[in-house]
Amino acid sequence: MILAVSELQNPPSPARAYRGRFAPSPTGPLHAGSLVAALGSWLDARAHQGQWLLRIEDIDTPRSIPGAAEQIQAQLLACGLQWDEEPVWQSARQETYQKAFNQLIDEGQLYPCNCSRQTIANALKALGVETERHQELVYPGSCRSQLGLKPENTLAAWRIALPEHCTIAFEDRALGHQIQNLSQEVGDFVLRRSDGLFTYQLAVVVDDAEQGITHVVRGEDLLNNTARQIYLQKVLHYPTPVYVHLPLVLDEFGEKLSKQTLASAIDISTPAHALKALELAANHLGLQEIAKQAHQSIGEFLSAATAAWKKKYC
Ligand code: GLU
Numbered sequence: 001m002i003l004a005v006s007e008l009q010n011p012p013s014p015a016r017a018y019r020g021r022f023a024p025s026p027t028g029p030l031h032a033g034s035l036v037a038a039l040g041s042w043l044d045a046r047a048h049q050g051q052w053l054l055r056i057e058d059i060d061t062p063r064s065i066p067g068a069a070e071q072i073q074a075q076l077l078a079c080g081l082q083w084d085e086e087p088v089w090q091s092a093r094q095e096t097y098q099k100a101f102n103q104l105i106d107e108g109q110l111y112p113c114n115c116s117r118q119t120i121a122n123a124l125k126a127l128g129v130e131t132e133r134h135q136e137l138v139y140p141g142s143c144r145s146q147l148g149l150k151p152e153n154t155l156a157a158w159r160i161a162l163p164e165h166c167t168i169a170f171e172d173r174a175l176g177h178q179i180q181n182l183s184q185e186v187g188d189f190v191l192r193r194s195d196g197l198f199t200y201q202l203a204v205v206v207d208d209a210e211q212g213i214t215h216v217v218r219g220e221d222l223l224n225n226t227a228r229q230i231y232l233q234k235v236l237h238y239p240t241p242v243y244v245h246l247p248l249v250l251d252e253f254g255e256k257l258s259k260q261t262l263a264s265a266i267d268i269s270t271p272a273h274a275l276k277a278l279e280l281a282a283n284h285l286g287l288q289e290i291a292k293q294a295h296q297s298i299g300e301f302l303s304a305a306t307a308a309w310k311k312k313y314c
Helices: 032-047 068-078 094-106 117-126 200-210 220-235 271-284 288-292 298-313
Strands: 002-004 019-022 051-056 110-113 157-160 167-172 176-181 190-192 215-219 242-246
Touching: 019 032, 019 215, 032 051, 032 068, 032 215, 032 242, 032 271, 032 298, 051 068, 094 110, 094 157, 094 190, 094 200, 167 220, 167 242, 176 220, 190 200, 200 220, 215 220, 220 242, 271 288, 271 298, 288 298
Parallel strands: 002 167, 019 051, 215 242
Antiparallel strands: 110 157, 157 190, 167 176
């Protein structure tokens, strides 16, 4: 089954006013890489005269670092990246995720799974499937016989049962046509973990829909999640936003800058330092001309960058 995004819209809705978002996980401060995602999504929203929302993705509470969300907000404001509505915190939205989860349980689309990583690796080996060391394991559906059970066993993870041939196709505004065979490349994926926490995939889809997000502009490291999210939008009868995945900032070893690799926080000690960080981010986003010019203030830089973004990408 190949599902193209056009088939997923329920029903084709009139063009909605642009609503974009930046959705950092508070696992560390904003670094050069996350600033690119913040600036790219802000510029796209402003170039479309749209709204830009901030969502703190602290759903994975054990990984969240106290104070990081506040630090990210202070860094955004120092860079002139002001959001339009009260920030949404995922940690306060468990009930909303629970409702979507219950809907899928009631429809018999989920099943509990107690497989450890090792059990999955062994099952794949028995099937003759080789997996590289750091590669994601494609879940072979070992616990599918439990489809339709109700969540009494709280120690299990809950997976969604995908159709047999589930291929998702979509257009990325930056990268063009994308296609992923979810059944073969991902397998039934987890919506609620065995520790009871809802996963990023479920939370992001519910939040994007509830916040009326029309455009998702984020780093290319998340591209591999998009087909899963579009599939969830389809089963939950949500509209699918426009997707734009931005180029990643790599370190000297060719690795993505991330909080895990302890990328350093952007320097906002003075407006001149914040402006420098913004210019580097703009350069990375393909706005070299703007990055090269001298700017008197952050405000002036941002309006020039918005005009340049509009001309180049909209
Ligand atoms: N919270 C995710 C991150 O910080 C981003 C999620 C998204 O933009 O969809 O990597």
